[in-house]
Amino acid sequence: MLDFIKKIYMRDDTSSRNQANNRLRVVLTHDRLNLNANTLNTLKEEIIAVISKHLDIDGTPEVRLITEGRNTALDISIPIKGR
Amino acid sequence: MDKKTSECQVIVVTSGKGGVGKTTTVANVSTALARMGYRVVVMDLDIGLKKLDLILGLENRVIYDIVQVIEGECTLRQALVKDKRFPELYLLPAAQTRNKDEITPEQVKQLCDQMRPEFDFVFIDCPAGIEQGFRNAIAAADRALVVTNPEVSAVRDADRIIGMLESAGFQDIKLIVNRIRPDMVRHGDMLSIEDLLEHLCIDLIGVVPEDKSVVVSTNRGEPIILNNRSTAALAFNNIARRITGEQVEFPTFEEDSFWNRLKGLGRNLFSTR
Numbered sequence: 001m002l003d004f005i006k007k008i009y010m011r012d013d014t015s016s017r018n019q020a021n022n023r024l025r026v027v028l029t030h031d032r033l034n035l036n037a038n039t040l041n042t043l044k045e046e047i048i049a050v051i052s053k054h055l056d057i058d059g060t061p062e063v064r065l066i067t068e069g070r071n072t073a074l075d076i077s078i079p080i081k082g083r
Numbered sequence: 084m085d086k087k088t089s090e091c092q093v094i095v096v097t098s099g100k101g102g103v104g105k106t107t108t109v110a111n112v113s114t115a116l117a118r119m120g121y122r123v124v125v126m127d128l129d130i131g132l133k134k135l136d137l138i139l140g141l142e143n144r145v146i147y148d149i150v151q152v153i154e155g156e157c158t159l160r161q162a163l164v165k166d167k168r169f170p171e172l173y174l175l176p177a178a179q180t181r182n183k184d185e186i187t188p189e190q191v192k193q194l195c196d197q198m199r200p201e202f203d204f205v206f207i208d209c210p211a212g213i214e215q216g217f218r219n220a221i222a223a224a225d226r227a228l229v230v231t232n233p234e235v236s237a238v239r240d241a242d243r244i245i246g247m248l249e250s251a252g253f254q255d256i257k258l259i260v261n262r263i264r265p266d267m268v269r270h271g272d273m274l275s276i277e278d279l280l281e282h283l284c285i286d287l288i289g290v291v292p293e294d295k296s297v298v299v300s301t302n303r304g305e306p307i308i309l310n311n312r313s314t315a316a317l318a319f320n321n322i323a324r325r326i327t328g329e330q331v332e333f334p335t336f337e338e339d340s341f342w343n344r345l346k347g348l349g350r351n352l353f354s355t356r
Binding site: 016018020021024025027028031032069070 | 234235238239242243245246249268270271272273274275278281282284
């Protein structure tokens, strides 16, 4: 019963409006940078490869684009293993 | 009559994507301003695919067009079509059998400079696309209105256009959201105004709800702003007032029904998981 009520109120997560927003976030960021998903993946791999040549990477490195207003930044977070 | 303001504003209405309501916006906002007593000229730069004369209901009164003015076949005064219903409104028609690359941004600038001393507002109806027609349309403008629909493809094109306007040095770019359906937004089936502002990051100047009476007015060649019962008419009149610098509140489209309050209550209960 509770699940049913929750469904009525929480259906927003899979709504077409939310899907549109998520798709737009990705596509507008890529449009503004003239970048496609493949280039971003290659960039990610290459950055990690360069770092790992000199340092030991610990855990999961993250390379992603973050946007604020119409500006975008490359956010790189790479945990390094200590001695 | 004389113009009301000392400075003339040249405003380009653009969108990237076609069919979002640029021409309808130009026609109705300019008519609203003319009705307020401002001297307004609307310039159709969609050369080869003209629509503005038809939307304004002036298609039978067109004699000369903008390309003929530029090529010196007639004077600007001869080409301007006066709207009999609104004495302060003039149309500079596009040519139908010519091409967008037959005129240059420089020529559009010269034409606008010629009109500035006589008018309060010059509206430029920009063609869809990002090519020569777009460059011609933005060349002389002081500010830009970007029209979009709450739909992914229109938002993507609007974003590209905003980027191009910013690189062209535009400081004043405002957003008009056309054809929104508040009922669909409430049901999670349409992008909301807040969503669009989050994506496009520019200031809002108008929200025009989907309204069947727009089709009816367009069929008749009458401006929608004369229809007192139309929600779109109110929205276009509000845009005109905001363009003159007046602060006009945005109406909320939320229905305050018992059912909605109940749903709101339910959401609050369940969102604090």
